Amino acid sequence: MPYDAPASPRARVRxxxxxxxxxxxxxxxxxxxxxxxxxxxxxxxxxxxYGVSATPVREALVNLTAQDLLWMEHNRGFTVPLLAWADFVEIVEARALVTDGMFRRLSGRMSTIDWDRAPSLQRRADAAARAARAGQLDVLVGCDRRFWGELAGFISNRKVTDYLDWLRIQYWIFAAPYLRGRADIADYCWSGHQELTERLLARDRLTVHRMLIDYNRQSLKQMSVLCGEGAGDDLPGYDDLPEVPGPGVPAPREADATS
Incomplete structure (x- = not known):
């Protein structure tokens, strides 16, 4: 049986x-x-x-299917999933549970964060906040995803970061069609990226923790209005966290932040 040499590394990379x-x-x-x-x-x-051959396209579609971002029908092609309101609630709740766990784990460990990544996080926050306030959906989706990816990498491990990114992709797949074409997008998009970043850089872990929980509650409430669903702000638990202080209130520093 003749030996078939594998494709060159360059061909595989392409x-x-x-x-x-x-x-x-x-x-x-x-x-x-x-x-x-x-x-x-x-x-x-x-x-x-896209003007490309079928092989990489098929591989791409199968890969997206494996990530549960597409549905594959045998001999019929691929379909963008139809996510129900219950799916969206689970997405937001999963995101809240993971971020809640991340920040509880950081109690007393703020000095372990890679603070050298702060300038990159601030740039991401500025871009995402501008897009949200301007109601620029196409720009916001990319900027928002990059901001949360940077934030998760700032404080967590790679597996958690990847999972949160997958949840965010699912979030936008559900939410974007409801927002697209509206003139009031800014009313339904969270724009607190800069304030959240400022609080984190001030080592105010508790306020950041509360802001993230409130952000998830707000996400449910905003989308429930667009979807016509009731009890959209129902995200139970987390009552042990202090309220978010108003603008201009100085952030308390964690005990080990300067250690």
Whole structure:
């Protein structure tokens, strides 16, 4: 039996890169609401759209399916998932549970954070807040995702960061179609990225913790209005956290922040 030499590393990198580019482009389209739930397409349609061969497209679509970001129908193609309100509630609750655990773990350990990443976090916060206040959905989706990825990397481990990113992708896949085309997007998008960053850099762990819980409550409440769902701000628990202080109130520093 003749030996088939493997493809060159360069060829593998090119193909992998193309697959990742296609997957990333489709993921961005879904997150921005340009590929809403129920949209159906085939490998050939996507290959023709992007002007590439079918193989990396098929690999990209199978990869997105494995991430539960697409549904695959045998011999029929792929469909953008239809997420119900109950799915969205679970997404937000999962996000709240993970971030709550992260900040409880940081109690007394604020000095272990990689504070050298602060300038990058601030840039991400500025960009995301501007996009949210301007109601620029396409810009906001990307900026918001990068901000939360930077924040999670700032304080957590890689597996937690990846999981939170997956939850955020799911969040936008659900939310963006409800926001797209509205003139009042800014009323339904959280814009506290800068204040959250300022509190974190001031070592005010408790206020950051409370802000994240309140942010998740606000996410449910805002989307419940758009979706016509009741009890949208129902995110039970976390009553042991102090209230968020008003603007201008100095942040208390953690005991070990300067150690």
């Amino acid at each position: 193909r992998s890169s193309l697959r990742e580019q296609v997957a990333g482009a489709l993921r961005d389209e879904m997150m921005a609401g340009r590929l809403p739930a129920g949209t159906h397409f085939t490998v050939k349609e996507i290959a023709d759209l």
